[in-house]
Amino acid sequence: MMLIVNRKLSIIVVLGAVALLANVGAVADWLQAIGAVHWAQYVCAEYATGTALTVIVVILLLVPATVVCATAVTRCSVCDAALWRQGKYCPECGSRG
Numbered sequence: 001m002m003l004i005v006n007r008k009l010s011i012i013v014v015l016g017a018v019a020l021l022a023n024v025g026a027v028a029d030w031l032q033a034i035g036a037v038h039w040a041q042y043v044c045a046e047y048a049t050g051t052a053l054t055v056i057v058v059i060l061l062l063v064p065a066t067v068v069c070a071t072a073v074t075r076c077s078v079c080d081a082a083l084w085r086q087g088k089y090c091p092e093c094g095s096r097g
Contacts, residue, residue, distance in 0.1 A: 020027060031037055074083045076090040089096055 075081070076083055076093060076095055078095040079090060079093040081090055081092040083090060
């Protein structure tokens with residue numbers, strides 16, 4: 001079930017994306033005028049070397065996915081079981097704490 005806040009936010013994001021795509025030429029000219037294009041080319045040439053990109057890809061491949069999921073897991077205060085859901089109910093011992 002989608003909350004009204006989520007609906008409003010998604011509509012605002014879609015409208016912003018449509019407005020941005022409708023004015024892509026003006027946005028490109030604006031980015032060129034403020035120097036963002038030159039800065040992006042400098043950063044790409046200076047920091048996005050083959051070695052840096054290879055190291056980033058290898059780190060992303062070597063980090064296990066369970067590290068990211070472990071932050072969403074909580075523990076039951078009674079039986080110390082792993083709780084995968086948002087609620088505080090423990091299916092193993094029945095505790096609500």
